[in-house]
Structures are given as structure tokens and as C-alpha cells.
Amino acid sequence: MTILVTGATGTVGRHVVEQLINKEVQVRAVSRNPKRASLPEGVEVVGGDLMSPETLIPAFQGVTALYLITSSDQADATLETNPQVVELAEKAGVQKVSLLTVYGDGPVEQAIKNSRLEWAFVQPVGFMANAIDDWQESIRKEGVVRALGGETRGAIIHEADIAAVFVETLLENGHHRNFYTLTGPEALSTIEQVEIISKGIGKEIEFEELTEEEARGEWKKMGHNEESIDFMVQMSKNPPEIGYTILPTIEEVTGRPAKTFAEWVSEHKSDFM
Ligand SMILES: NC(=O)c1ccc[n+]([C@@H]2O[C@H](COP(=O)([O-])OP(=O)(O)OC[C@H]3O[C@@H](n4cnc5c(N)ncnc54)[C@H](OP(=O)(O)O)[C@@H]3O)[C@@H](O)[C@H]2O)c1
Incomplete structure (x- = not known):
């Protein structure tokens, strides 16, 4: 095989x-x-x-x-x-x-x-690893996270859990014609995610709420086009229900509970130090 x-x-x-x-x-x-x-x-x-x-x-x-x-x-x-x-x-x-x-x-x-x-x-839904792409640099250099939608919740998921579902579907029978929506085990706000990173790495991290205009400007500087900026604004301010509704799929497919963000942080401390 x-x-x-x-x-x-x-x-x-x-x-x-x-x-x-x-x-x-x-x-x-x-x-x-x-x-x-x-x-x-x-x-x-x-x-x-x-x-x-x-x-x-x-x-x-x-x-x-x-x-x-x-x-x-x-x-x-x-x-x-x-x-x-x-x-x-x-x-x-x-x-x-x-x-x-x-x-x-x-x-x-x-x-x-x-x-x-x-x-x-x-x-x-959104990957836990997005914390590295989005916040690594500002946490390392300034001890700060600047983002739009600090109170917005996401049922973010550990990438290893996503992979485990793929491994199961690739190797085992019984998954034909199934559509699996995957989430993590908690719907965490952006501010709560930052607090969990802060606790995990033992360093104070400030959260600064960006205005929509500021966030749009940052994403533009990063090279995103208008369409994806509109999408990111919507996801940050008013995500669809699927983004914050916790589902049991990981456990149902793999037989193991979904990993928490605290576990993810403990595996990625060096990415933020
Ligand atoms: N980030 C999130 O929150 C999120 C949420 C839901 C879904 N997704 C989706 O999940 C998928 C996987 O994301 P990821 O984070 O694992 O990937 P990633 O870290 O962004 O890496 C992209 C991967 O795609 C490969 N790739 C890109 N263009 C390619 C091309 N033209 N031909 C062959 N390979 C190509 C790259 O391989 P090489 O550079 O080695 O060729 C690399 O392995 C993406 O489709 C993303 O849109 C992301």
C-alpha cells in the first residue's frame, strides 16, 4: 500500500x-x-x-x-x-x-x-497553528498580540487531530461518502487564546484590539487581496456558526478526545520564545 x-x-x-x-x-x-x-x-x-x-x-x-x-x-x-x-x-x-x-x-x-x-x-475549522503565522513575531519581539475581534470565539483545532482523521479515512474502511467537519474541544476567544499562550510560555503578553481599518491596512501590507481581506474581516468579527460550534467528530472518528489549545502551546513554546 x-x-x-x-x-x-x-x-x-x-x-x-x-x-x-x-x-x-x-x-x-x-x-x-x-x-x-x-x-x-x-x-x-x-x-x-x-x-x-x-x-x-x-x-x-x-x-x-x-x-x-x-x-x-x-x-x-x-x-x-x-x-x-x-x-x-x-x-x-x-x-x-x-x-x-x-x-x-x-x-x-x-x-x-x-x-x-x-x-x-x-x-x-481554524488551525491552532495560525497563532504562529499571526502572532509569533509580535509576541517574540514586543510581548503583544494586535488583532481584530478579541472577543470572537473559534473552536480552533490541533493539526495533529486533523491528520489523525485523515490517516483513519485513508487506511480504514467505512468512511466512503462521509463529510467530516472538525473542531477543537473549546470555543476560545482570541483574548483567551493569548492568555493561554502567555501562561504556557510564562511571559506577559498584552492584547491590543485593532480597528477594522487598522486590520485591513495590516493585511494589505502582507499582500492579501481585497476579497481575502473581506473574508478575514468577516471571520474576525462575525464568523459563521461552524467556526465556534464544538463538534465531537475527532473523538468519534479517532476514538481519542480532541487536543486542547493548552496542549498545543506546550508543544510549541519555542515558537514564541
Ligand atoms: N489555516 C487554517 O486555519 C485553515 C483552515 C481550514 C482549511 N485550511 C486549508 O488547509 C489546507 C492545508 O493547509 P496547511 O496549513 O496544511 O498548508 P500550508 O502549511 O499552507 O502549506 C501549503 C502546502 O501546499 C503545498 N502546495 C501549495 N501549492 C501547491 C502546488 N501548486 N502544487 C503542489 N503543492 C502545493 C505546499 O507544498 P510545497 O511548497 O512543498 O510544494 C505545502 O505543503 C489549505 O488548503 C488551507 O487553505 C486552512
């Missing part, structure tokens, strides 16, 4: 790879820069670009199941080529796909449903 992991160098993908390797499963990982992938020993790393699906044809040889991501890290772009990726996977004899879906129903989801592949869709 060989599992092909796309997004293998990403936040979730690294956990998927590690957990599969720990189960002694043969893993082939796709990266646009295989030399820089830095994945565990035993992983076969191959070159491939989801934006150019034909580059993946060699990677599909002998693969039984596929972990597929739906968007690229380049300018928040959706991987519109993914339906072709699904077609090529099917042609190559892949039997199963587990998809990390963001919006739940787009062209790739349709292509998978129309294929003869066995499938599971997995839709996580």
Missing part, C-alpha cells in the same frame, strides 16, 4: 506524513521543491505541481490512496486544476481520496463525487 500525500510540507500534511510513517505505511510525498521538503526518513519525496496536473502522473504509479489539498499557499488561490488531478488519479488506478476541503462544495468535490473513487471530505 502506498499513500500519496499532497501538501506534505504543510502544517497538516507534515502530521499526516509522520502519522502514516509511524504506522509503517509506505508514503510518497509531493512537493514543488522536493530538495527542500525536509521530511522524515523513509518518505519517498517526489516533485510535482498541482497547478500542472500532468507533473503528477509519475507520482500516481502504484498509489492506493491520496491525501489531497484544495488550495495553494500562493495568493490564497484555489487549486482550480484539482478536478484534472482527480481524473489522473482515477486513471492511474488510485482507489481512495481524502480531501481537505475548505468550502465544502466546489469543482474538485464534484469531480470526486462523479468519479469511481472512494472518498471522504474533511473540513477543519
Whole structure:
């Protein structure tokens, strides 16, 4: 059995790879820069670009199941080529796909449903690891977090829990045609998240509420386009119910309770010091 992991160098993908390797499963990982992938020993790393699906044809040889991501890290772009990726996977004899879906129903989801592949869709809410991308620098340099929506709650999820659901769906039967929405075990406000980091690393961290205008300016400086800024403003001020409603899915699928943010912080102290 060989599992092909796309997004293998990403936040979730690294956990998927590690957990599969720990189960002694043969893993082939796709990266646009295989030399820089830095994945565990035993992983076969191959070159491939989801934006150019034909580059993946060699990677599909002998693969039984596929972990597929739906968007690229380049300018928040959706991987519109993914339906072709699904077609090529099917042609190559892949039997199963587990998809990390963001919006739940787009062209790739349709292509998978129309294929003869066995499938599971997995839709996580916000990742705990976003704390690193968003706050690492200001916590390290100034002991401060500046954000819009300090009181807004999110049922943020540990990336290893997301990966554990993928591993289960990729390796075990009984998940065909399931759509799993995943959340963490608590709906924490941004201010509470900052307090948990502060306690975990033993350092005072101030929280400063940004105005919407200030937040928009910051995101613009970071290179986000207007559409994604509007989305981030909405998620910060008035997220949909799915973002803060705690669900039991992690425990139902993996048999283990979802990890808390305090546990996540204890594993990532050095990222903030
Ligand atoms: N952050 C959140 O709160 C959140 C919440 C829900 C869903 N999501 C979604 O979850 C997915 C996975 O996120 P992540 O954080 O694990 O990933 P990530 O850390 O942002 O890394 C992106 C991964 O995608 C790969 N990739 C990007 N463009 C590619 C392309 N054209 N061809 C091949 N590989 C490509 C990169 O591989 P190489 O650079 O090695 O090629 C890298 O492994 C994303 O689709 C994201 O939108 C995120």
C-alpha cells in the first residue's frame, strides 16, 4: 500500500506524513521543491505541481490512496486544476481520496463525487497553528498580540487531530461518502487564546484590539487581496456558526478526545520564545 500525500510540507500534511510513517505505511510525498521538503526518513519525496496536473502522473504509479489539498499557499488561490488531478488519479488506478476541503462544495468535490473513487471530505475549522503565522513575531519581539475581534470565539483545532482523521479515512474502511467537519474541544476567544499562550510560555503578553481599518491596512501590507481581506474581516468579527460550534467528530472518528489549545502551546513554546 502506498499513500500519496499532497501538501506534505504543510502544517497538516507534515502530521499526516509522520502519522502514516509511524504506522509503517509506505508514503510518497509531493512537493514543488522536493530538495527542500525536509521530511522524515523513509518518505519517498517526489516533485510535482498541482497547478500542472500532468507533473503528477509519475507520482500516481502504484498509489492506493491520496491525501489531497484544495488550495495553494500562493495568493490564497484555489487549486482550480484539482478536478484534472482527480481524473489522473482515477486513471492511474488510485482507489481512495481524502480531501481537505475548505468550502465544502466546489469543482474538485464534484469531480470526486462523479468519479469511481472512494472518498471522504474533511473540513477543519481554524488551525491552532495560525497563532504562529499571526502572532509569533509580535509576541517574540514586543510581548503583544494586535488583532481584530478579541472577543470572537473559534473552536480552533490541533493539526495533529486533523491528520489523525485523515490517516483513519485513508487506511480504514467505512468512511466512503462521509463529510467530516472538525473542531477543537473549546470555543476560545482570541483574548483567551493569548492568555493561554502567555501562561504556557510564562511571559506577559498584552492584547491590543485593532480597528477594522487598522486590520485591513495590516493585511494589505502582507499582500492579501481585497476579497481575502473581506473574508478575514468577516471571520474576525462575525464568523459563521461552524467556526465556534464544538463538534465531537475527532473523538468519534479517532476514538481519542480532541487536543486542547493548552496542549498545543506546550508543544510549541519555542515558537514564541
Ligand atoms: N489555516 C487554517 O486555519 C485553515 C483552515 C481550514 C482549511 N485550511 C486549508 O488547509 C489546507 C492545508 O493547509 P496547511 O496549513 O496544511 O498548508 P500550508 O502549511 O499552507 O502549506 C501549503 C502546502 O501546499 C503545498 N502546495 C501549495 N501549492 C501547491 C502546488 N501548486 N502544487 C503542489 N503543492 C502545493 C505546499 O507544498 P510545497 O511548497 O512543498 O510544494 C505545502 O505543503 C489549505 O488548503 C488551507 O487553505 C486552512
